[in-house]
Amino acid sequence: MSAQLIDGKATAARVLAEVAADVAVLKAKGIEPALAVVLVGNDPASQVYVRNKVLRAGEVGIRSLEYRLSADASAEAVLEVVAALNADASVNGILVQLPLPVHIDETRVLQAIDPAKDVDGFHSENVGGLSQGRPVLTPCTPAGCMRLLRDTLGDLSGKHAVVVGRSNIVGKPMAALLLAANCSVTVLHSRSVKPEKLCGQADIVVAAVGRPRMIGADWIKPGAVVIDVGINRIDEDGRSRLVGDVDFDAVREVASAITPVPGGVGPMTIALLMQNTVTAARQQHGLTAQE
Numbered sequence: 001m002s003a004q005l006i007d008g009k010a011t012a013a014r015v016l017a018e019v020a021a022d023v024a025v026l027k028a029k030g031i032e033p034a035l036a037v038v039l040v041g042n043d044p045a046s047q048v049y050v051r052n053k054v055l056r057a058g059e060v061g062i063r064s065l066e067y068r069l070s071a072d073a074s075a076e077a078v079l080e081v082v083a084a085l086n087a088d089a090s091v092n093g094i095l096v097q098l099p100l101p102v103h104i105d106e107t108r109v110l111q112a113i114d115p116a117k118d119v120d121g122f123h124s125e126n127v128g129g130l131s132q133g134r135p136v137l138t139p140c141t142p143a144g145c146m147r148l149l150r151d152t153l154g155d156l157s158g159k160h161a162v163v164v165g166r167s168n169i170v171g172k173p174m175a176a177l178l179l180a181a182n183c184s185v186t187v188l189h190s191r192s193v194k195p196e197k198l199c200g201q202a203d204i205v206v207a208a209v210g211r212p213r214m215i216g217a218d219w220i221k222p223g224a225v226v227i228d229v230g231i232n233r234i235d236e237d238g239r240s241r242l243v244g245d246v247d248f249d250a251v252r253e254v255a256s257a258i259t260p261v262p263g264g265v266g267p268m269t270i271a272l273l274m275q276n277t278v279t280a281a282r283q284q285h286g287l288t289a290q291e
Contacts, residue, residue: 004257006148006227009154015147017282019274023061032282034063035093035119036085041071041102046097056270060291062277075104079112079243086114093277094285104245113281116282116284118203119276121173130176137276141182145206145227145266146181152225153204157182162182162202164188164195164215164245170208178204190213195219195286215248226251226258229265257279 023033039050050066056063061239067081078096085094090252094117110118115125121123122141129136149156161183171187178185183204188195199205199219207215208229219228230245244261252258259265282289 003226003252004152005252006225006257006259006264008144008151008259008267011148011151012144012271015268015271015275016056019062019271019278020060022278026278026287027061029285029287031281031285032063032090033061033089033277034065035277036067036080036091036096038067038069038081038085038087038094038096040069040073040097041101043099046099050252053270053273056274057277061245062274071101073101073104075108078104079111079181082112084160086112086117089284091117091118092281093273095120095273100231101184109243110254117280119273119280121276122168123256127168127173129184130173131178137178137280138272139169139173140269140276141208141229141265142177143272143276144284145174145229146177147268147272148227148259148265149204149225150181156204158184160184160186160198160201161204162188163206163208164199165207165208165210165234166168174206174208179208186210197221206247209245211245211246212243213245215251215256217247220251220254222254223256224254226255227265228259228261231261231266239257 007150026033037050037053050113084089094113110122113123115123118126118137121137126136130138154155161178163171163174166187166189175187185197188198196219200221202224204225206227210230212232212234226246228246230242232243233240233245242262
């Protein structure tokens with residue numbers, strides 16, 4: 001029997017509806033959440049991402065600001081924009097769209113963002129707080145994966161989770177969030193020995209390695225829940241298409257639930273970015289999640 005499809009679009013719509021309700025509450029208190037997006041250069045994919053983020057912000061009532069710099073802008077010019085946004089009390093969230101041009105040190109720019117406004121959750125203060133289990137702004141994609149898992153499984157306590165990939169953006173924060181949810185966590189990477197055997201022991205598999213269809217049915221324990229973060233463009237049968245890190249057609253016959261690509265994790269990332277912006281606005285005004 002084929003696995004249940006985990007519908008990221010539908011879950012993202014629910015998250016955005018929750019965010020819109022929260023924004024309405026804040027506006028009734030005289031607070032208008034605002035998100036600033038900084039885009040350097042003309043990367044086509046980045047332009048699409050920024051456009052989608054601005055659109056979602058408008059839909060939920062978040063004020064958005066765009067700052068566009070040329071591809072040859074200096075690091076100092078980018079840092080000046082970040083410093084001005086840090087100092088602007090009306091801006092609650094700052095997002096610098098990655099990747100940056102190669103002549104700009106991404107770490108230097110990300111570290112310059114006020115951690116309280118770091119809605120991507122990439123600043124070392126937020127990364128460290130996440131590993132310590134403190135309430136901090138969390139990277140959006142792993143947070144979106146957690147929402148999908150909780151909506152699918154409920155309590156995750158005691159589950160064995162395998163994360164395939166150890167990137168700073170997905171793999172490492174994903175492992176930290178699963179640990180915080182009381183899972184037993186294994187992280188697989190390029191130096192792991194017999195990764196298919198280790199993965200085959202998991203109740204939950206989160207694939208975030210960036211290799212098309214790397215994870216086949218022989219990697220998956222029957223009944224496991226599979227979250228596929230990968231987005232890979234391949235040419236197949238004379239056409240270009242998007243596939244994940246998981247061999248979807250094969251794995252769906254083994255897993256109990258699985259995210260499709262596209263339409264799984266992708267929509268959740270922007271939804272959680274909006275949620276982070278509202279969280280940042282609350283915190284900056286000394287409000288709790290219930291206020």
